[in-house]
Amino acid sequence: MPRATGTKPAKAKAKPAKPYKHPEADSPMRPEVGTQPQFKKKLPPKTYKYDSSLSPVMEWDGQNFTRAKGEWLLTKIREGAALPAPHVFPQAQEFKSADGRVDCSVAGLQDAVQQLAKIEKPFLNWAGKAERLSFDVPSLPLFIHERLSTKAILETLKGHKKQGELFALFADPQHSIADQVLRAYEHRDKWVNRMILGDSLVVMNSLLQYEGMGGQVQMIYIDPPYGVKFGSNFQPFVRKRDVSHNDDGDMTREPEMVQAYRDTWELGLHSYLTYLRDRLLLCRELLSLSGSIFVQISDENVHSVRTVMEEVFAKDNFISTIVFQKTSSEEGDGVANTADYLLWFSRDRERFRNFALYRGKKPGEPGAKQYVYARRENTSETRRLTPEEVAKSETIPAGWVVCRRGYPLTSQDYSPTRTVDFVFDGKPYSPGKNRHWSVSPDKGLPSLVAKGRIYSTGKSLSGIMDLRDMPGTEIDNVWTDTGTGSFTDEQIYVVQTAEKVVERCILMTTEPGDLVLDPTCGSGTTAFVAEQLGRRWITVDTSRVPLALARQRVLSGTFPYYKLVSSCIS
Numbered sequence: 017m018p019r020a021t022g023t024k025p026a027k028a029k030a031k032p033a034k035p036y037k038h039p040e041a042d043s044p045m046r047p048e049v050g051t052q053p054q055f056k057k058k059l060p061p062k063t064y065k066y067d068s069s070l071s072p073v074m075e076w077d078g079q080n081f082t083r084a085k086g087e088w089l090l091t092k093i094r095e096g097a098a099l100p101a102p103h104v105f106p107q108a109q110e111f112k113s114a115d116g117r118v119d120c121s122v123a124g125l126q127d128a129v130q131q132l133a134k135i136e137k138p139f140l141n142w143a144g145k146a147e148r149l150s151f152d153v154p155s156l157p158l159f160i161h162e163r164l165s166t167k168a169i170l171e172t173l174k175g176h177k178k179q180g181e182l183f184a185l186f187a188d189p190q191h192s193i194a195d196q197v198l199r200a201y202e203h204r205d206k207w208v209n210r211m212i213l214g215d216s217l218v219v220m221n222s223l224l225q226y227e228g229m230g231g232q233v234q235m236i237y238i239d240p241p242y243g244v245k246f247g248s249n250f251q252p253f254v255r256k257r258d259v260s261h262n263d264d265g266d267m268t269r270e271p272e273m274v275q276a277y278r279d280t281w282e283l284g285l286h287s288y289l290t291y292l293r294d295r296l297l298l299c300r301e302l303l304s305l306s307g308s309i310f311v312q313i314s315d316e317n318v319h320s321v322r323t324v325m326e327e328v329f330a331k332d333n334f335i336s337t338i339v340f341q342k343t344s345s346e347e348g349d350g351v352a353n354t355a356d357y358l359l360w361f362s363r364d365r366e367r368f369r370n371f372a373l374y375r376g377k378k379p380g381e382p383g384a385k386q387y388v389y390a391r392r393e394n395t396s397e398t399r400r401l402t403p404e405e406v407a408k409s410e411t412i413p414a415g416w417v418v419c420r421r422g423y424p425l426t427s428q429d430y431s432p433t434r435t436v437d438f439v440f441d442g443k444p445y446s447p448g449k450n451r452h453w454s455v456s457p458d459k460g461l462p463s464l465v466a467k468g469r470i471y472s473t474g475k476s477l478s479g480i481m482d483l484r485d486m487p488g489t490e491i492d493n494v495w496t497d498t499g500t501g502s503f504t505d506e507q508i509y510v511v512q513t514a515e516k517v518v519e520r521c522i523l524m525t526t527e528p529g530d531l532v533l534d535p536t537c538g539s540g541t542t543a544f545v546a547e548q549l550g551r552r553w554i555t556v557d558t559s560r561v562p563l564a565l566a567r568q569r570v571l572s573g574t575f576p577y578y579k580l581v582s583s584c585i586s
């Protein structure tokens with residue numbers, strides 16, 4: 017059962033829990049691995065095109081393409097301005113590149129102005145970028161190699177044979193060979209989570225081309241090689257976690273990995289940025305309009321990767337850079353380097369789905385700096401907490417609660433009903449000129465007095481707020497509680513991400529049943545956390561080693577069982 021994302025307040029009346037159901041998600045029936053020779057529905061490679069207007073210095077054949085385009089746009093602006101409002105051409109005007117492809121099309125004056133404005137933007141250039149206006153990705157079908165069903169395993173273990181129906185270990189009901197060959201990718205099947213072996217680019221293209229998954233992914237978590245010391249980003253053996261850069265013994269022997277290595281690293285950072293931009297472009301196609309993408313990266317390339325993401329997702333869709341602690345000790349020149357970064361972009365900022373997360377407030381810490389007082393329960397008697405009580409709240413004696421003093425009781429502006437005197441301890445107090453009481457003076461203020469939450473500062477009244485009234489503070493973009501080490505998750509992979517990091521990203525951007533994709537599976541942290549939180553997931557890796565680790569992790573994982581708030585729902 018997925019974990020509830022909220023906690024039940026101490027004495028709150030139990031609200032009936034709503035039954036929770038995954039949306040009726042399905043996916044096309046995929047062919048089994050044995051049907052490869054008979055599979056006839058192959059699709060041609062798909063061409064993806066970049067937004068070339070972002071590269072103002074693109075040149076070839078001795079001509080400055082962007083200058084020519086700029087001049088053409090200026091002409092269109094003049095022509096458009098001469099037309100009567102709304103300055104739209106009778107038919108769209110097209111500007112073509114040297115090879116005859118339509119580079120941009122403008123409907124009228126506004127469009128032309130916008131296209132010209134794009135040319136002015138600064139951009140990041142690297143070797144090979146200008147020459148590559150588009151790229152082709154082979155459209156390969158994804159064959160099923162293995163089906164793993166926890167339900168089938170459990171049923172088999174329970175009784176070997178269930179009355180009436182036989183469950184085979186590692187197998188859900190399968191389709192006949194004829195069906196698979198003739199109806200693969202047409203017939204709809206029940207949704208299943210997936211681990212896919214292959215290059216992320218080819219796999220994402222396949223999800224788009226064969227399975228029509230464009231716009232269906234709610235969140236993408238991508239933790240690519242960081243673009244530094246590339247060799248040490250690939251773990252070639254399941255049992256050997258320490259991998260050193262440039263050590264022949266640690267070099268991968270998998271052909272797919274040699275290819276991935278070459279694609280990503282041939283020209284150093286130049287090929288790395290190309291590798292990333294191609295994949296980000298396909299991620300964008302897969303994301304739903306309310307979706308988000310997180311790219312995990314280190315400080316060496318965070319600036320370049322952010323610029324590439326701005327190109328692909330648009331600057332306006334940037335949400336945040338999250339700094340998270342990866343380790344407590346790391347050598348660095350000048351200062352220890354203990355953090356990594358998450359670049360968070362929405363697919364469309366206007367529609368993106370986002371949930372605030374809270375962490376518990378601790379007296380004196382950020383978000384609770386003013387909570388350094390204790391209040392005797394049911395009275396307005398307060399005292400300062402001792403340093404020991406601030407450091408260890410469990411040392412606060414029973415009958416005292418952590419609180420803050422000086423909580424404002426008035427708000428700006430005159431109110432005919434609330435800008436009135438309030439009598440406290442026999443003395444009238446005014447909210448102040450052009451101010452009003454924030455709670456009603458007839459019921460709200462007397463109730464606060466009865467609870468010991470008001471005190472006099474002489475001329476005015478002030479409030480006392482208990483920490484337990486609002487025990488959480490919204491998390492920000494600095495996560496210091498995520499370092500991996502001996503007291504956190506068990507490390508099975510050389511570049512494993514802390515579960516807490518991925519968990520927060522999933523909780524901030526998805527709801528139960530939503531689809532999460534990780535095209536850089538590694539040891540399967542995203543799949544593992546998504547499974548625990550009741551999200552659907554797909555994860556991809558080009559190497560068998562991490563996939564083997566991830567498969568074992570997800571299959572052998574045990575998740576906490578949570579009792580429902582309302583026991584009537586099972």
Ligand SMILES: C[S@@+](CC[C@H](N)C(=O)[O-])C[C@H]1O[C@@H](n2cnc3c(N)ncnc32)[C@H](O)[C@@H]1O
Nearest residue numbers: 215216239511512513536538539541557558559
């Ligand atoms: C930094 S690790 C991800 C670690 C992961 N976050 C975890 O918690 O274990 C990057 C992974 O991406 C995979 N990878 C690199 N290039 C790839 C590609 N082109 N397609 C698919 N996977 C790739 C590597 O094999 C590696 O396992």
